[in-house]
Amino acid sequence: MTAPALFPGGGGADDQQQPPPPRRSRTGYLLLLPGTLWLLLFFMVPLVTLVSTSLYDPAGTLETGYQLTFAFGNYVDAIDDYATEFTRSLLYGGLATLFALLLGYPLAYAIAFRAGRWKYVMLLLVIAPFFTSFLIRTLSWKMLLADQGVIVEVLRFLHILGDDGRLLATAPAVVLGLTYNFLPFMVLPLYASLDKIDVRLIEAAGDLYASPPQAFRRVTLPLSMPGVVAGTLLTFIPAAGDYINVELLGTPQQTMIGNRIQSLFGAGSYPAAAALSVTLMLLILAMVMLYIRRAGTDELL
Amino acid sequence: MTATLVRAGRWVTGHLVMFVALLVLLYMFLPIMVVVLMSFDDTADVAYQFNGFTLANWSDPCSSYGMCDAVAKSLQIGLLATVGATLLGTLMAFAMARHHFRGRSIANVGIFLPMASPEIVMGSSLLALFVSAGFAGQLGFATILIAHIMFCLSFVVVAVKARLSGMDNGLEQAAMDLYANEWQTFWRVTFPLVFPGIVGAALLAFSLSFDDYIITNLVAGQSQTFPMYVWGVSRREIPPQINVIGTAMLLVSILVVVMAEVVRRGRNRA
Amino acid sequence: MSAGVDEQEQANPGVQRGPGNDLRLVSLSKQFGAFTAVNDLTLTVPAGSFFALLGPSGCGKTTTLRMVAGLEAPTAGDIFLGDQDVTRLRPYKRPVNTVFQNYALFPHLSVAENVAFGLKRRGRKKVDAEVARLLDLVELGDRGRRRPQELSGGQQQRVALARALINEPEVLLLDEPLGALDLKLRRQMQIELKRIQTEVGLTFVHVTHDQEEAMTMADTVAVMNAGVIEQMGPPGELYDNPATTFVANFLGQSNLVAGHVTRMRDDLVEVDVEGTTVLASRTRSHADGGAVWVGVRPEKVFLDSSGQTRDHGINVVRAGRICDVSYTGVSTQYLVRMPWGQELTVFEQNTGARELFRVGACVDLGWRAEHTFVLDAAQDAHAGVEYEDLGT
Numbered sequence: 001m002t003a004p005a006l007f008p009g010g011g012g013a014d015d016q017q018q019p020p021p022p023r024r025s026r027t028g029y030l031l032l033l034p035g036t037l038w039l040l041l042f043f044m045v046p047l048v049t050l051v052s053t054s055l056y057d058p059a060g061t062l063e064t065g066y067q068l069t070f071a072f073g074n075y076v077d078a079i080d081d082y083a084t085e086f087t088r089s090l091l092y093g094g095l096a097t098l099f100a101l102l103l104g105y106p107l108a109y110a111i112a113f114r115a116g117r118w119k120y121v122m123l124l125l126v127i128a129p130f131f132t133s134f135l136i137r138t139l140s141w142k143m144l145l146a147d148q149g150v151i152v153e154v155l156r157f158l159h160i161l162g163d164d165g166r167l168l169a170t171a172p173a174v175v176l177g178l179t180y181n182f183l184p185f186m187v188l189p190l191y192a193s194l195d196k197i198d199v200r201l202i203e204a205a206g207d208l209y210a211s212p213p214q215a216f217r218r219v220t221l222p223l224s225m226p227g228v229v230a231g232t233l234l235t236f237i238p239a240a241g242d243y244i245n246v247e248l249l250g251t252p253q254q255t256m257i258g259n260r261i262q263s264l265f266g267a268g269s270y271p272a273a274a275a276l277s278v279t280l281m282l283l284i285l286a287m288v289m290l291y292i293r294r295a296g297t298d299e300l301l
Numbered sequence: 302m303t304a305t306l307v308r309a310g311r312w313v314t315g316h317l318v319m320f321v322a323l324l325v326l327l328y329m330f331l332p333i334m335v336v337v338l339m340s341f342d343d344t345a346d347v348a349y350q351f352n353g354f355t356l357a358n359w360s361d362p363c364s365s366y367g368m369c370d371a372v373a374k375s376l377q378i379g380l381l382a383t384v385g386a387t388l389l390g391t392l393m394a395f396a397m398a399r400h401h402f403r404g405r406s407i408a409n410v411g412i413f414l415p416m417a418s419p420e421i422v423m424g425s426s427l428l429a430l431f432v433s434a435g436f437a438g439q440l441g442f443a444t445i446l447i448a449h450i451m452f453c454l455s456f457v458v459v460a461v462k463a464r465l466s467g468m469d470n471g472l473e474q475a476a477m478d479l480y481a482n483e484w485q486t487f488w489r490v491t492f493p494l495v496f497p498g499i500v501g502a503a504l505l506a507f508s509l510s511f512d513d514y515i516i517t518n519l520v521a522g523q524s525q526t527f528p529m530y531v532w533g534v535s536r537r538e539i540p541p542q543i544n545v546i547g548t549a550m551l552l553v554s555i556l557v558v559v560m561a562e563v564v565r566r567g568r569n570r571a
Numbered sequence: 572m573s574a575g576v577d578e579q580e581q582a583n584p585g586v587q588r589g590p591g592n593d594l595r596l597v598s599l600s601k602q603f604g605a606f607t608a609v610n611d612l613t614l615t616v617p618a619g620s621f622f623a624l625l626g627p628s629g630c631g632k633t634t635t636l637r638m639v640a641g642l643e644a645p646t647a648g649d650i651f652l653g654d655q656d657v658t659r660l661r662p663y664k665r666p667v668n669t670v671f672q673n674y675a676l677f678p679h680l681s682v683a684e685n686v687a688f689g690l691k692r693r694g695r696k697k698v699d700a701e702v703a704r705l706l707d708l709v710e711l712g713d714r715g716r717r718r719p720q721e722l723s724g725g726q727q728q729r730v731a732l733a734r735a736l737i738n739e740p741e742v743l744l745l746d747e748p749l750g751a752l753d754l755k756l757r758r759q760m761q762i763e764l765k766r767i768q769t770e771v772g773l774t775f776v777h778v779t780h781d782q783e784e785a786m787t788m789a790d791t792v793a794v795m796n797a798g799v800i801e802q803m804g805p806p807g808e809l810y811d812n813p814a815t816t817f818v819a820n821f822l823g824q825s826n827l828v829a830g831h832v833t834r835m836r837d838d839l840v841e842v843d844v845e846g847t848t849v850l851a852s853r854t855r856s857h858a859d860g861g862a863v864w865v866g867v868r869p870e871k872v873f874l875d876s877s878g879q880t881r882d883h884g885i886n887v888v889r890a891g892r893i894c895d896v897s898y899t900g901v902s903t904q905y906l907v908r909m910p911w912g913q914e915l916t917v918f919e920q921n922t923g924a925r926e927l928f929r930v931g932a933c934v935d936l937g938w939r940a941e942h943t944f945v946l947d948a949a950q951d952a953h954a955g956v957e958y959e960d961l962g963t
Contacts, residue, residue, distance in 0.1 A: 027537050029401025031406065035454055042451040043415050046426035053429040075464035098344070103325045110322030120327070124558055131335060131554035135531045136547040138333035140339070140538065143350060158414075183329060233417055234515045241419020244514065248535060258515075265425060265519060267475050277425045281418065288417060475675035476643050477662040479689035479734070493679045 017055070020090070041092050055217070055276035057295035074275040082260055082276060089257040089280075093240030095180035100186040100230070100235050108190035108227070109220075113199070126187050138177055145173055145249070169251045182238060186231040193227020194220070229291055237284050333551065347448035358545045365540035369528035372546060375511050378442070378526065382449035382510040387503045389450070391456025397458065398465035408519045423452060424519035431520060440522025448516050453506040460505060464498025497565070504557060512548070582708030592653030594639065594742050594774060599648035601634050601798075603814040608634040610798035612648070615774060616742070616791070620769050623789035624778045625820070627955075631798040633672075634777045636744050639776065640669045652741055663692070668735035669744040673751070674727045676719035682706070684717035684728050689738040703771050705733040708767065726757045732764075736771065745777045749784065761788055786810070794818050796955070810868075814857045817948055819866050820955035826872070826890075826915045827952045834943075835860060840945055845911045849886045851943035862948035870918040871942040874905065877933040887937045891915065893928050903927055907934060 028097045048232070057069040065118065080085070102201065144151055145167040152167050167173050205215035243258030257280055264273035313320045344353035352403050362371035363411075415423065427448050431440060432557060472494070476486040514528035521529060589771070594616040600608040609631040616622045624632045636910060637643035639650060640661030649658045657665050676685050686705055687698045706712045709729035711722075719727055735743055745764075749757045752856065765788050768775045779785050785792050785831055786806040793803040802814040813819035816827060830844040840851045842865050849865055864903075867886075874893075881887050888909065895906035905917040905928065917937060921927075 004324065024552070028396045028402040031392045031396035031400065035389040035458070036408075036411075038389055038451060038452060039411060039415065040428075042427065042447055043423070044411075046423075046430040049430040049433050052421075053433065062329070072419070103328070106318050106321040107325045110319045114316070114319045114322075120562065122322075124555070125326050126329070127558075128551060128555060129333055130512075132333060132547045132551045133512050133528060133531060133543075135512075135514055135528050136336055136543055137332040139531070139535060140335035143335055144331060146350065180329070180332070183325075188522035237417045238419055241421045242515075258419070261421050261425060262515075262519075265428065270429065273425060274429055277422050281422045284418065284422075288414070293534070331782070357956075380778075469673070469675065471671060471673060471675040472677060474662075475669070475671060476688070478640055478642065478667075478669045479738070480663045480692040482663050485692060490677060 003021060023258040024055050050274050050281075051278055053270055054278050056274075058269070058271045065222075071271065074271050075279065078272060078275040078279055082257060085255055085257045085260050087278070088254070089240045090283075091238050092175055092178060092254075092256060093242075095175045095237040096239045097186070097232055099175070099179040100183050101232065104183055104186040104190055104231065105228075108194055111191055112194035112219075123191070126184055126191075128185055134181055135248075136246065138181065138244060141173070141177055141180065142168065142248055145176075168249060171250065171254050173249040174245050174254045177249045178239045178242060181242070181245065182235045185234040185238070188226065189230035189234060190227040193224045193230070197223045228293075233288065233291060237287075240284075241280060315321050330349050336544045336547045336551075338544075339541055340548045342541040342544070345538040345540040352370075358517075358541050362542045362545045365542040367525070368527075368540065368542055368546070369481055371525045371527045374442075374524060375434050375527040378445055378449060379507050379510040381446055382453055383503050383507045385446070385450040386453035386506045388497060388508075390454050390502060391461050391499055392467060393454070394458045394461035398462045399470070412455045412458050414455075415452050416459070420452075420513075420515035421519075424448070424516035425514070428519045438522075439518055441524045444520040444522070445517055445524060445526065448520050449510040449513065452513070452516065453509050456509060457502040460502035461495065464495050464501075468494050497561070500561070504554075508554065575661070578863050585744060591772075591774075592655075592741050593618050593651075595651040596635070596639070597651065598651045599635065599638060599650065599682050599909055600646050601631070602646045603641065607798050609638070609645075611761070612798070612800060614793060614800060614803060618741075618774055620790045621765065621773050621775045621777065621788055623785035623792045624776060624795055625780070625782055625792055625821075626648075630795045632795050633746055635795075636669070636746055636776065640667055640744055641665050642669075644733035665740040666738075666957060667744060667901065668738050668740040669746060670728075670731045670748045671734050672746045674719075674731040674748075676727055676730055678718065678720055678732070680718075681715065682711065682719060682722070684718050685719065686715075686728060686734045688734060693738075701737055705737045708736070709733045718768055721912040724751050725760070727751065728760065732767075736767070736773075739771075740773065742774045742776055745775060747779050748777075749779075749781075757784070763786060776906050786822070792853075794821060796821075810944075812855050812944055812945070813866070814862060816866075816950040816952055817947065817955040818951070819944070820871060824869055824916060825866045828909075828913060828915070828949065829868050829945070830863050830865045832858070832860045832863055839940075842945060844888065845937065847886075847888050847908070849943060850884075850940040851942050851945045855941075855943060856945040858947040864946040864948055864950070864952055865945045866946060867938050867942055869904075869916040870902075870920075871935050872915070872917045872938045874907075874917055874919065874928060875935045875937060877935055879935060881937050884940050886940050887935055887945060889935045891934050892937055893930050893932045893934060896927065896930055898927070907936060 027032060029286070052068060053169055054074055055068060055070050055072065056074075057071055058074055107126070111119055111126070114121050143149065145153070147166050147168065167176075201223070202215050202219055205219045206212075210218060240256075241258050243256055246254050246256050246259055261273050261276045261280075264270075264276065313397060338351060338450070340358055341354050342351050343353040346352070357364075393412070396402070397405070399410075411539070428440075431437065431444055448545065469492075472490050473486050476490045477483075495515065512528060513526075514532060517526050518529055518532070525533070527546065534540060534543065573592040594912065596612050596614050599609055600607070612631075612635060624635065626632045634643060638645050641657075641664075642661060645658060647693060650654055651657065651716060652666070657667075676682075680688070683702050683706070686702050690698045690701060702715065705713065706715055709732055711726060711729055711733070714722065714726065714730075719730060722730065726751070728751075731748065748764075749760050752760060755914045761784060764777075776789060777785070780935055786809075789806060791803065792806050792809055794801045796817050802809055802818045810822050812870065813822065813825070816825075819825040819827065828844050830842040830849065833848065834841040836853075838853050839852055840850060842849045842857045842863060844865050851865070875881070875887075877889065891907040891909050894908045894914065895904075897904040900921070902918050902920050905919065907915050907917060909915060917936065
């Protein structure tokens with residue numbers, strides 16, 4: 001099946017054959033060309049433009065045009081004014097990633113090792129939410145977490161929430177929404193990694209006197225690390241930059257950096273918005289570099 | 302009664318992992334159940350709650366003003382973006398999986414970055430590009446399409462490359478040994494075997510495109526896609542018809558996946 | 572076959588089909604970066620023969636095969652089919668087909684479609700009769716509609732064979748095709764392949780690391796090591812008269828003892844081995860004099876209790892002490908430690924004529940002079956030894 005084969009490594013064929021004899025032809029470059037051009041033109045170049053936009057004179061507007069004045073001050077201003085939002089974004093993103101990991105790992109583990117006949121069905125169930133507009137799903141959380149809703153009632157009953165406590169329009173709701181939205185991005189790479197583990201290794205650990213928790217800690221977990229790291233990257237990065245969940249489930253108290261960037265663009269303050277964007281991107285790049293340093297680039301794809 | 306409870310309890314402790322996994326799946330499906338439920342709601346309101354049951358939304362989904370136009374636009378863009386991204390992405394996947402070239406590491410990183418970058422950054426950089434290039438007034442269908450092809454590309458490459466890598470490439474050599482030239486080998490051996498991967502990638506690209514909001518919003522100008530429509534109404538009265546579209550999307554996707562599996566099983570049994 | 576020939580020539584103008592063309596490799600070399608896989612290889616495979624290319628893993632035999640098939644381009648040298656130079660021809664232009672090690676059957680096609688593949692690519696439209704005939708030949712007549720994945724390993728191997736054979740290539744290349752089969756099936760297929768080859772009359776080039784397989788099936792065996800052919804000839808000749816220590820050790824087992832040539836006569840060579848004079852036939856001597864290895868196969872050696880005299884024409888080395896006895900039912904394998912420290916191996920068939928020797932017994936080793944072979948001492952006495960019992 002193709003959808004599960006998207007992140008897991010291939011259609012299940014065995015990996016025992018010899019590596020392909022590399023064809024040193026120019027065909028490789030030709031094939032690569034159109035796609036590379038597209039990415040260069042519409043991903044790399046825009047990033048450059050973004051950087052240059054961030055250095056425009058902040059006094060410019062869409063009407064009067066912008067002057068490239070190498071206004072590095074934009075960055076200083078950005079970090080000064082929006083430090084809280086940055087930290088909040090990293091915090092929420094981090095929490096969401098953590099929860100996604102805690103929730104996603106058992107799910108991925110179950111699909112990889114315990115599902116048997118139901119493997120593909122469960123994978124389908126993981127991917128299916130993907131196919132419904134995520135805005136609509138997030139709106140649904142609005143209803144689920146509403147003050148008069150079942151969930152809040154139950155929590156008040158169990159005294160986890162105070163009598164006038166609420167879920168909607170709070171930080172927990174935002175984190176919950178973030179976790180929810182990016183859970184598949186955590187589960188799929190985890191599953192791909194776990195699926196590759198030879199079950200006999202775990203059996204061997206048991207044969208060598210390891211209890212199940214020990215076998216997990218010493219064999220399964222380390223072997224699934226590539227999946228954990230990939231899933232973490234693919235979850236944290238978009239989560240930190242998200243603003244939808246704040247808008248729909250939170251209040252201005254929970255503004256994240258994404259919200260600020262969006263509103264600044266809307267207001268026409270392009271240089272400031274660009275400066276914020278670039279800062280966010282640099283943070284992300286730093287983490288990706290760290291990852292590449294440890295794991296190399298072939299694991300990425 | 303107690304006996305069943307005890308048995309259930311024992312199943313849970315014995316299958317703890319699976320139990321947790323099912324809980325997580327439930328968590329993932331909760332909002333979807335709400336979506337399906339709300340598609341039968343009879344009132345558009347701000348508070349987003351269930352008022353009364355009706356089938357009117359399903360029989361006349363376009364009664365909500367502007368929604369069907371937005372859906373149509375999303376479908377058009379989705380189709381074109383899918384074709385574009387699948388084409389370019391498949392070519393790239395072949396290059397990455399089958400050919401040897403320098404700069405492979407750079408290519409790996411370059412293709413990975415769009416998948417991992419925050420949408421707000423990608424969207425803002427594209428906006429910055431279009432504005433600097435002087436197209437600030439022409440934001441619309443074309444710019445949305447460009448953006449969509451861009452961010453779908455990487456996913457297509459990953460999906461097709463995975464399929465290609467899993468393929469025994471000795472098969473192509475066997476084909477040439479059996480008098481098939483390069484074109485025949487591709488057409489009769491490589492393509493049929495990689496095709497399911499390409500279809501999967503296309504489906505993925507379509508859903509990514511149809512569902513995108515953040516990037517689309519930044520480069521759309523005056524045009525409106527379905528997610529933008531939903532965003533717009535989310536501040537106001539929320540018409541239940543959006544849930545009709547949401548449920549329909551879900552049903553269609555499940556149908557497609559199930560059919561694909563049936564076809565696959567059928568072919569293997571022959 | 573004649574109708575097929577015309578159509579082939581139309582669809583495949585690359586090579587003229589002749590009646591039985593010899594396959595000639597001339598100074599063929601292949602380098603992968605700094606690694607030389609095949610080193611200046613020259614050999615001729617006579618048309619219609621069963622030729623085995625034998626050697627350990629990594630010796631370059633598969634690379635050579637791939638170069639003949641056209642799947643690998645030689646770094647230097649030429650390949651001829653008859654008078655035609657096929658060196659630069661693409662694989663689909665050569666009248667050569669391969670049976671791959673892992674079969675490489677197309678999973679998306681049925682067995683019958685797999686078998687018909689080559690014919691269809693050459694432009695043949697009506698192939699059903701041919702396909703049925705070939706499937707019957709390999710005893711898979713009722714499996715035509717199945718997918719390859721549904722068949723067992725042995726059956727898949729036969730499909731691969733049918734798929735190649737149906738094209739009646741000038742040369743059929745087999746790349747360790749029996750490697751993945753269990754012992755009984757392998758023996759069966761060895762007999763099958765030999766039968767088919769004699770029946771159809773095609774040239775088979777069989778690559779393998781299994782020396783028993785090569786010796787059983789082939790008319791000619793070429794032993795290959797590190798990119799070069801060590802020796803080539805009929806199996807019996809290679810076994811009885813090895814030209815290098817590698818061949819002596821790789822085919823069966825050998826005892827190699829250091830010695831020094833004392834006299835070379837017209838038909839005999841005299842060698843001094845640790846004080847004893849040993850005779851060898853000139854035809855089995857591959858050294859010019861000086862320091863040599865004196866070799867004899869373990870099964871040619873017989874044990875005597877100490878001090879027995881023997882006829883002229885029998886080489887004897889004395890004062891060995893038995894240090895190991897292995898009874899294997901059919902034979903007994905003795906390890907005898909000689910006074911100079913070396914352990915020699917002796918296989919004696921358990922004919923029942925005599926009781927077995929015990930560990931510690933003092934014995935003399937004897938063998939007929941014509942079973943001796945002499946090799947250049949410059950060669951490594953351990954070459955080829957460790958590959959003996961490797962399965963893969």
